[in-house]
Each structure stands twice: as structure tokens, then as C-alpha cells.
Amino acid sequence: MATLKPLALQHIADASRATLWEQTFSAAVWRPVIGERAVVLEAEGEDITLVGARAGRRRELGAVRNGRRTLQRAELAEDWLWLEGRIRSATWRLETALDLPPVTAVIPTYRREDDALAQAERFLEMEVVTEVLVVDQGGTLAQDPRLRRLLAHEERLRLVTQPNLGGSGGYARGMLEAGRNPGAAVLFSDDDAVISGESLRRMLAFQTLAPRPTILGAPLFSSKKPQRLLAHSETVDTRTFNWRPTGLESGPMNLRGTTPVDWGALAPSTPATYTGWWGTLFPPGTAADLGLPLPLFLKWDDAEYGLRATARGYDHAVLPGTAVHHPPWNAHITQMSWPARLLHRNRLAVAAGSGAGRGVIVSSFAHQCKHVLAGHLLTAELWEAGIDEFRAGPDAWLGDDQNRARSEGERIVEAWHHECDFPSPVAPTHTSPRPLPIALGHALLRLSTPDRAPRVTLRVPSKKVRWTTTMGADAVQITRGGTPLEAYRVRGSHMRRALARSIASHLDLALRWGALRRRYRRALPQHTTVEAWTALFADAAPGTPTGRD
Structure with a gap:
């Protein structure tokens, strides 16, 4: 057992190398576990003052004399406590001895x-x-x-x-x-x-x-x-x-x-x-x-x-x-690549297994509408694949897809890019997002009219890809560090197809939610046992411990 006597709650050995975040004592978070125990502050340095903050207001609580101060209840009632002055080191500790x-x-x-x-x-x-x-x-x-x-x-x-x-x-x-x-x-x-x-x-x-x-x-x-x-x-x-x-x-x-x-x-x-x-x-x-x-x-x-x-x-x-x-992380990596299918499928599975109401379905459909209008049709495609797998029920995939979870998503991504990417470099007409009302109007017009050659091509850095930054584009070029990563076209016919598929899948979810919820609530606990995981490891191929046991 590692033993600390007395128990240090926070210790800063070299204040010159620590950020204020690391040096600050979060009294509001520590209070419930400290209880009635006394907290002692020990500090090395010169002209050291204890400072507190509560509800956005700063209070100077007095000097730390002779390198030591026992904190009063009123001082521990602050949200945050920290030191100002020429501080070399500081320790916030209890008098209590405790084995960790x-x-x-x-x-x-x-x-x-x-x-x-x-x-x-x-x-x-x-x-x-x-x-x-x-x-x-x-x-x-x-x-x-x-x-x-x-x-x-x-x-x-x-x-x-x-x-x-x-x-x-x-x-x-x-x-x-x-x-x-x-x-x-x-x-x-x-x-x-x-x-x-x-x-x-x-x-x-x-x-x-x-x-x-x-x-x-x-x-x-x-x-x-x-x-x-x-x-x-x-x-x-x-x-x-x-x-x-x-x-x-x-x-x-x-x-x-x-x-x-x-x-x-x-x-x-x-x-x-x-x-x-x-x-x-x-x-x-x-x-x-x-x-x-x-x-x-x-x-x-x-x-x-x-x-x-x-x-x-x-x-x-x-x-x-x-x-x-x-x-x-950024939204482009998370939402426009293979993990997006698993993210949404798993969200629905956990919601159903937890007994959630149909609010998750409403939220899912609202986000799918945003994906369609913003031209995030790959995200919409991946989400629909996740919805389809969820609707098939836990017996169709839970605990049985570990060796294909990634590859199935990658196949969807590859097929979508093959259909929608530009075969050659594309020149952007806009390098910043369009005003939202104009972008929304353009997206609705494209959704409701036949396909035509792109007029608005928007360049967006990958870390800034959001539904508000790509909406209103007929084509999108995504860059990283100024270098193009990909460029894809947003066709009205594809938007209509994605929206129709999403309406159908969410109506089915709403109608079958009660039955799906019962199935997932029964199934989920069966897959979290040692026995279930031991069988899964054995089926995948037993791992071999290497090193000392």
C-alpha cells in the first residue's frame, strides 16, 4: 500500500513550472469529501497571500505567515482558493493519516x-x-x-x-x-x-x-x-x-x-x-x-x-x-468517417437499454435534417446504417461484430466517396461560411430542384467543419493546414434520397420503440459479464499474456 502521512490533497513542488489551474485548490469540489477535517496550507516563498473566489467575485483572505496556515470554515466555503506572491512550493493537506x-x-x-x-x-x-x-x-x-x-x-x-x-x-x-x-x-x-x-x-x-x-x-x-x-x-x-x-x-x-x-x-x-x-x-x-x-x-x-x-x-x-x-478531435474526423456509424448505433442501443423515451428519436431526426441541409450526406448515410443495425435488434450485432465493426463502416465511406467526390481538383468560390439565412435558403432551393452544375464551392478547414459552416454549398472542399483533403459534390437528388430514407427509418423507430427498448433492456446485461467477455475473447482468438504474471 502507498502511504501518505499526513495526506496531501494537492502538492506543487515547483510553482514556477505549474499553471494556475494546477495550483488552484477547488474547495467547492473537495468540501464534500473533506467533511469536518482540518485543511492545512503549507507554502514556501515570500509575500504570499491566500485568495478566494466565489460566484465570480474575488476576495483576499490574508497573508500566509511563517509558511503555514490552517484554513477556516469560511475560507473553505469559497469555490476556489489559490496563492499569490513569490511562491516556490505549496501543499494543501489534511492532518489525517490515510493509506491510499x-x-x-x-x-x-x-x-x-x-x-x-x-x-x-x-x-x-x-x-x-x-x-x-x-x-x-x-x-x-x-x-x-x-x-x-x-x-x-x-x-x-x-x-x-x-x-x-x-x-x-x-x-x-x-x-x-x-x-x-x-x-x-x-x-x-x-x-x-x-x-x-x-x-x-x-x-x-x-x-x-x-x-x-x-x-x-x-x-x-x-x-x-x-x-x-x-x-x-x-x-x-x-x-x-x-x-x-x-x-x-x-x-x-x-x-x-x-x-x-x-x-x-x-x-x-x-x-x-x-x-x-x-x-x-x-x-x-x-x-x-x-x-x-x-x-x-x-x-x-x-x-x-x-x-x-x-x-x-x-x-x-x-x-x-x-x-x-x-x-x-474535430467533427470532420468524428462524424465524416467510419466511427460515425458506431457512434449513432451505440447511442440508440444505450438509450433503449436505459429505458429512454422517444426524445432520442426526435433528436436523431432533427440532427439528420441538419446533416441533409448542410450537405453532410456521408454523415447521414453512416447514421442511417447505424439505425438499420440498431433496428435489427441486439441479437443481430451485439457482441458479434467486433471483427467487422470498422471494415463495414469503411466500406460505406469508400462507396460514398466513389460516388460523390470530384475526380479532379476544384477551385473554391467561397473561403468563408455564407450568412446562415442565405445558406439555408440556398440549401432548401437545392433540395427542391433538379441537379445542376455547382455554382457555390466552399472551402472549409477540417477543424471548422460544422453544419453551419458548410450549409449553402453545392460543393465542399475540406482542407488541413491549407492542403486539400477531399472535395465532394452536394446534389439535390442525394439530399432528397437521404431525407426520404431518414423519414422512413425514424417513423419505424417511433412505431417500434417500445418493443426495441424491451429487447435491448433484456440483452445488454447479458453482454457485460466476465463469462460473456471470456467467450468473446476466445472466439476472436485468445490473447496471450506476455511478461510476468
Whole structure:
């Protein structure tokens, strides 16, 4: 057991290298787990002042004299606490002595050898991590000489090789293998998601203090712009089955140049019901209590597991002051490539299995209308493929599509591009989005008239592809770094075909929703057991643990 006496809640060894986000103590989030315990602040430096913020108002709370200060109840009632002055180091701690459980880190990976190796090495350097499980789904790491050397010298490292079963298959295997040490907390981490040892230790301290079983997530920051906060605490809206922030933030936040006075939008207005698996810490015994993830290949496995945990009485929290840095996603990659089919199919499956009403169908159709009007006809095609698979029922695909989940989506994408792409380079007529009223009028006109040669060709960077930025174009050229990636035509006949298909599929969903909901509610729990996953692993081809058991 890793022991911290007294228990440090936050520790900054070198304030000159830490961002204000990392240095700030989120009193509002810590209060419920601290309870009546005293919090002691220890700081090294000169002219240090304790500052608080609540409801967007700043308050100076006085000097930190002789490097130490016991915080009063009124000070802990602030939302945020931080230090100003010439600070060298700072520790926020309890007088309480508390043993922290060890951590098993689980890293699924698919043919990203450099990322997987670097991630394993980072975790092996962390004091609280006693085991690192690398789940290789690409079959390349067992022969990598760098990893073989690391395995030979590190008893804490294990490599498990299996076919590509997606993120859910990688994490399920990791959770199953981690069960060999039932007293350990389990961290799920992407192979390219970077978390510091201090962030992980803070999460472990919070989780250990929590009076109820609590699944801990970490805020997601961009690895390209390290102070750009991409996602914080999130919840699933059970009316529409979309995930959304628990606070009032409307999108990514750039924290550079801000202070906690400006962070009020992050305060949750509704409870979190799941955490993203780019960096989630499960308390010891979670898998034994809740089971394993659904075999969804990717997308919605983390949200479904969170909803399952919530129903079982678990809390969820995302701890400010911690951070995971990850390459940012964009809508073009997510919605206009093969994962979009799985994303929508899995959303409907989780909604049905959770007993959702028809609001998810209304939301789905509204988004499909936007896809059609915006010329995102590939997205519409992929969503309809997902709807068709969902309507076929869980017996047609759930737990049986792991070896074809990606290839089937890729075939749809390839066929669509073959039909709709321009065969030669195209010159744009517009390099910025058209005004929305004009764009909407043009889209409606194209929807209702015969096909004709493109008049409006719009150039859009891939990171800015949204329904509002492409609407009103007869053709779209998508670029990255100024270089064209693809160019496709938006035909009115294709829009009409997509809209007609969507109307028919959503009417069928609405009529059959009650029956589909009953089928998925019965089926989903059968696929989250150890026995179900063990059979799935065996059918795919048994993974071979490599390294020390």
C-alpha cells in the first residue's frame, strides 16, 4: 500500500513550472469529501497571500505567515482558493493519516508503438502505480525490442495481446486482467493521453476520502494548446441521449490569462453521470460490482458504464486542478468517417437499454435534417446504417461484430466517396461560411430542384467543419493546414434520397420503440459479464499474456 502521512490533497513542488489551474485548490469540489477535517496550507516563498473566489467575485483572505496556515470554515466555503506572491512550493493537506490503495493502469493500444511505450514508461515512474497493463490489439508490441527490454527489467509491466476489439474490448480485457489485484484502483488511459503523477495522486486521494464509491475523471486539455480546456464534467441528457457539460460552459475554454474568478461556468448545475475514459479512475472492486463494459467497439461504452454505475449508487466527479492532455478531435474526423456509424448505433442501443423515451428519436431526426441541409450526406448515410443495425435488434450485432465493426463502416465511406467526390481538383468560390439565412435558403432551393452544375464551392478547414459552416454549398472542399483533403459534390437528388430514407427509418423507430427498448433492456446485461467477455475473447482468438504474471 502507498502511504501518505499526513495526506496531501494537492502538492506543487515547483510553482514556477505549474499553471494556475494546477495550483488552484477547488474547495467547492473537495468540501464534500473533506467533511469536518482540518485543511492545512503549507507554502514556501515570500509575500504570499491566500485568495478566494466565489460566484465570480474575488476576495483576499490574508497573508500566509511563517509558511503555514490552517484554513477556516469560511475560507473553505469559497469555490476556489489559490496563492499569490513569490511562491516556490505549496501543499494543501489534511492532518489525517490515510493509506491510499495502489493503482493498476490500463492502456489499450492499436499499432501506435511509440505512444504505447512512452505511456507505459510514464506510468512506471509514478509512485502510486504498482502495475501497468498494456493491451495490444495490433499484434506489434510483443516483438518490439524496446518493449521487450522494458518487460525484462520491470516486474510491474504486463503485455496482453489480442485481436482488435476496439476501445471497449481493450478496456474490458484490461479490467478483467486487473481483477487479479482486487485491492487496486484501476485507471483507464488512452495511449496518447498524458496525465501527471501528481494529478493521479490527487484523484486517488479524493476517491479514497469520498464517503460513497466514486468514479473519478480528469479534465481534458489539448496537447497542442496546453491551456485549452476541451471537456470538463459531463452528463448524459436522458431525454435526448446526448452528452453535455454539467456546467454552463458552451464549448472549449482557453484558460490562458484567466483566473479562478473567470471559471464560474465550470461549476456543475447537474450531477455528472459518467467520465471520459481518456483518464478515468475506478475505485477498487468496481468491475466485480458492476461488470465489464458493453462490447460496443468504440463510442458510448464509457457513458453506458457511467449510467450503470449511477443506477448502482456510485458518484462521479471530475477533479479541477488535475489534467489529461490529449490530441484534440474535430467533427470532420468524428462524424465524416467510419466511427460515425458506431457512434449513432451505440447511442440508440444505450438509450433503449436505459429505458429512454422517444426524445432520442426526435433528436436523431432533427440532427439528420441538419446533416441533409448542410450537405453532410456521408454523415447521414453512416447514421442511417447505424439505425438499420440498431433496428435489427441486439441479437443481430451485439457482441458479434467486433471483427467487422470498422471494415463495414469503411466500406460505406469508400462507396460514398466513389460516388460523390470530384475526380479532379476544384477551385473554391467561397473561403468563408455564407450568412446562415442565405445558406439555408440556398440549401432548401437545392433540395427542391433538379441537379445542376455547382455554382457555390466552399472551402472549409477540417477543424471548422460544422453544419453551419458548410450549409449553402453545392460543393465542399475540406482542407488541413491549407492542403486539400477531399472535395465532394452536394446534389439535390442525394439530399432528397437521404431525407426520404431518414423519414422512413425514424417513423419505424417511433412505431417500434417500445418493443426495441424491451429487447435491448433484456440483452445488454447479458453482454457485460466476465463469462460473456471470456467467450468473446476466445472466439476472436485468445490473447496471450506476455511478461510476468
